[in-house]
Amino acid sequence: GEDVEQSLFLSVREGDSSVINCTYTDSSSTYLYWYKQEPGAGLQLLTYIFSNMDMKQDQRLTVLLNKKDKHLSLRIADTQTGDSAIYFCAVEDSGGYQKVTFGIGTKLQVIP
Amino acid sequence: EPEVTQTPSHQVTQMGQEVILRCVPISNHLYFYWYRQILGQKVEFLVSFYNNEISEKSEIFDDQFSVERPDGSNFTLKIRSTKLEDSAMYFCASSESRMNEQFFGPGTRLTVL
Numbered sequence: 001g002e003d004v005e006q007s008l009f010l011s012v013r014e015g016d017s018s019v020i021n022c023t024y025t026d027s028s029s030t031y032l033y034w035y036k037q038e039p040g041a042g043l044q045l046l047t048y049i050f051s052n053m054d055m056k057q058d059q060r061l062t063v064l065l066n067k068k069d070k071h072l073s074l075r076i077a078d079t080q081t082g083d084s085a086i087y088f089c090a091v092e093d094s095g096g097y098q099k100v101t102f103g104i105g106t107k108l109q110v111i112p
Numbered sequence: 113e114p115e116v117t118q119t120p121s122h123q124v125t126q127m128g129q130e131v132i133l134r135c136v137p138i139s140n141h142l143y144f145y146w147y148r149q150i151l152g153q154k155v156e157f158l159v160s161f162y163n164n165e166i167s168e169k170s171e172i173f174d175d176q177f178s179v180e181r182p183d184g185s186n187f188t189l190k191i192r193s194t195k196l197e198d199s200a201m202y203f204c205a206s207s208e209s210r211m212n213e214q215f216f217g218p219g220t221r222l223t224v225l
Contacts, residue, residue, distance in 0.1 A: 031213050042218030043155070043203060088155065092214070099145065099168060100205070100214055102155035 002026040006089050006103040013111050018076040020106045022089030027070060033090040033100065034063065034074045043088070046074070076108075084110045114138045116217035118204050124223045125194055133189045133220045135204030144187045145205040145214060146179065148172070155203065161187065194224045 006022040024032070033048040049056045049063045049072070056063045062075040072091075076083055086105040093099050117136045125131050137144050146158040159169040161179050176198075178190045187206075191198055201221050205214040 030211070033213070035216070040221075042201070043216045045216065048213055090155070099157040099160060099170075100147070100155075101157065102147075104154050 002029070002091055002093050002101040004089055004091050004101050004103040006106050008104065009107050009109070011109045011111060012079050014079060014081055016079055018074075018079045018083070018108055018110075020074045020076075020087050020089075020108065022072040022074075022103055024070050024072065024089075024091045024101075026091065026093060027067065029091045029093065031092040032063075032065060032072050033088075033092075034061075034072075035088040035090060035102075037086045037088065037105065039085075046087075079108075079110050081110045081112055084108055116204055116206055116215050118202075118217040118220050120220060121218070122221045122223070124225065127196055127224055128193050131191050131194055131222060133191075133202050133204075133222070135187045135189075135206075135217055136185050137187055137204065137206030138208075138215060139185070141206035141208050141215075143167075143207045143210065143214075144179075144181070145207075146189045147203040147205065147216075148200040149203065149219075150197075150200045158189075191222075194222075196224050198222060199224045 003025045012018045034046045035043045036046050060077045064073045086107050088105045089103040090100045119134045144161040149155045159173045160167045176192050180188050201219045203219045204217040207214045
């Protein structure tokens with residue numbers, strides 16, 4: 001089945017850019033997502049990219065997809081303290097009824 | 113903007129009790145899903161549901177679990193006899209079709225004592 005890997009922790013200074021990376025195994029995945037989870041809260045969909053795209057930009061967020069390397073990244077420009085949260089990379093499986101496989105989540109710490 | 117809603121936001125129950133977690137998917141969506149996240153662990157797929165039947169389920173989704181769409185709007189997850197290890201955040205999701213993105217609800221935190 002699909003496997004999604006991401007680093008556990010990232011620390012950045014307020015105002016800097018954050019880049020959170022993710023790798024996955026199923027090359028025929030259709031949708032690739034980034035979710036944000038604040039402590040004790042649910043999953044907030046930040047953005048997603050369809051597999052036929054290389055890049056998607058949405059205000060401070062930029063998603064880059066390298067299908068050849070099966071690598072997905074999320075760049076947050078001008079990172080703020082309110083961006084501190086866990087960020088989950090999630091990939092929709094190409095087979096079956098499209099279950100989504102999540103990474104372990106990257107905890108982003110923004111230092112004032 | 114339409115969204116998936118879930119009730120309750122937090123459910124506390126005694127071990128061995130039955131619980132029903134409720135979800136209202138987005139109204140024109142046809143595919144429904146349950147996921148769970150044990151504290152500190154990955155979000156895990158439980159089950160997908162389409163056309164009033166289970167289309168896929170994971171090994172976690174054993175006989176203690178069942179899903180139902182009792183009416184045109186609700187989608188429920190029932191755990192028959194809860195265990196301590198069922199304590200987790202349970203997320204419902206829905207999508208318009210197999211080819212559309214999944215939208216997640218805010219989750220129900222289940223605590224089994």
